Amino acid sequence: MPVSGQDLIAIGVVAGLVWLWLDSLRAREIALGICQAACDRRDLQLLDQTVAVRRIGVRPTRAGLRLRRVYRFDYSEEGIGRHTGHLVLVGLNLEEISFGLPARAEDA
Numbered sequence: 001m002p003v004s005g006q007d008l009i010a011i012g013v014v015a016g017l018v019w020l021w022l023d024s025l026r027a028r029e030i031a032l033g034i035c036q037a038a039c040d041r042r043d044l045q046l047l048d049q050t051v052a053v054r055r056i057g058v059r060p061t062r063a064g065l066r067l068r069r070v071y072r073f074d075y076s077e078e079g080i081g082r083h084t085g086h087l088v089l090v091g092l093n094l095e096e097i098s099f100g101l102p103a104r105a106e107d108a
Contacts, residue, residue, distance in 0.1 A: 031071045031087050038097055039075055047074040059090050066091035
């Protein structure tokens with residue numbers, strides 16, 4: 001039974017979706033690890049032990065097109081209040097992390 005062009009397209013689409021899903025899981029794990037380490041360095045508490053994707057786009061880089069993901073996370077200072085920060089990954093590399101707090105010398 002020969003494989004038609006439509007079958008190949010369907011297989012390609014499914015393979016692409018599986019790749020996107022697995023890549024997104026890996027990126028989320030990396031983002032969570034970065035947030036946890038950054039909170040630990042600033043003596044903050046990462047709330048809910050999770051990050052949530054807010055936006056996904058495409059960014060050109062020297063290595064070609066990469067997915068740009070923006071994650072939101074919640075944290076607390078000294079267990080009081082709930083604040084929101086964000087983290088940006090391009091591919092699997094950190095582009096930016098922000099707590100919305102004044103910068104500290106050891107963050108540089």
